Amino acid sequence: MDALGFPPEFCHRIAKCITTVSYNVLINGASTRYIQPQRGLRQGDPMSLFLFLMCAEGFSALLLRREERGSLHGIRVVPDAMPLSHLFFADDAVIVCKAKEEEGRDEFGKYLGITADFGASKKAVFEGVREALEGRINGWAEQFLSPAGKEVLIKAVAMALPNYAISCFKLPVGLYKELELAIANFWWRGNKDKGSMHWVS
Known part of the structure; x- marks a missing residue:
């Protein structure tokens, strides 16, 4: 948020909202001690949507910076179009790069619970x-x-x-x-x- 230009006081208040919550869980029906998270929000918190969008915007900015430095190359749908290096949809991301070892060092990870890298088995x-x-x-x-x-x-x-x-x-x-x-x-x-x-x- 600081890198995106938000005022320091606003960033501080958001950090307080994240780090001052506490919750406990039931284990075999018994309540545990309270857990004090250092980052993150509980599921369903109305603030999580906005923070997620900010994180996605920051991730997009990092990818664009890599593209400007020439270490990441997207594709052009038509010759005069801007290069396309990534697409976001909800919490999924598709990153497009050249078939070079230095550009494809990221692991493929999973998409909807399935490994995205299909091998022989x-x-x-x-x-x-x-x-x-x-x-x-x-x-x-x-x-x-x-x-x-x-x-x-x-x-x-x-x-x-x-x-x-x-x-x-x-x-x-x-x-x-x-x-x-x-x-x-x-x-x-x-x-x-x-x-x-x-x-x-």
């Missing part, structure tokens, strides 16, 4: 889908859930997690089986003190 690309599903399921304390509660979590969360990947790509058959097995294990599993049996294959 489809299983490795979609491994994150399985890990996300199993991580979410393992975080649920099934010993405190009724069958109806399990059903809601499976239909609303577990089966919705791989939706984007399934709608855009043909996943390996083995991955489908692994996802089905993870959901079935959660459905039929008893509590931590009792064993379980799959009554339907």
Whole structure:
């Protein structure tokens, strides 16, 4: 904000809004001590939208500076058009550069939970889908859930997690089986003190 020209007093007040909040979480039903964050806002804070736009503007300025220095080259849609080096949409960013090692040192990262760098192994690309599903399921304390509660979590969360990947790509058959097995294990599993049996294959 200071680099964008906002007055120091205004920057100070925004910093106070971010660093003076505190919150606590429930762990196994018990309240923990209060957490004092040093940066960031809680989800849904009305100020977060404006700060996000400022960060996006700052990121865009850094990319334009790289382009002016000649270390980043965009593309021209037509010969006389301005070069296009990046596009922003909501919280996603596309950066365009020449196919040179010095311009493409950034990692590809993920887009909507899927690795953007597609290699030879489809299983490795979609491994994150399985890990996300199993991580979410393992975080649920099934010993405190009724069958109806399990059903809601499976239909609303577990089966919705791989939706984007399934709608855009043909996943390996083995991955489908692994996802089905993870959901079935959660459905039929008893509590931590009792064993379980799959009554339907």
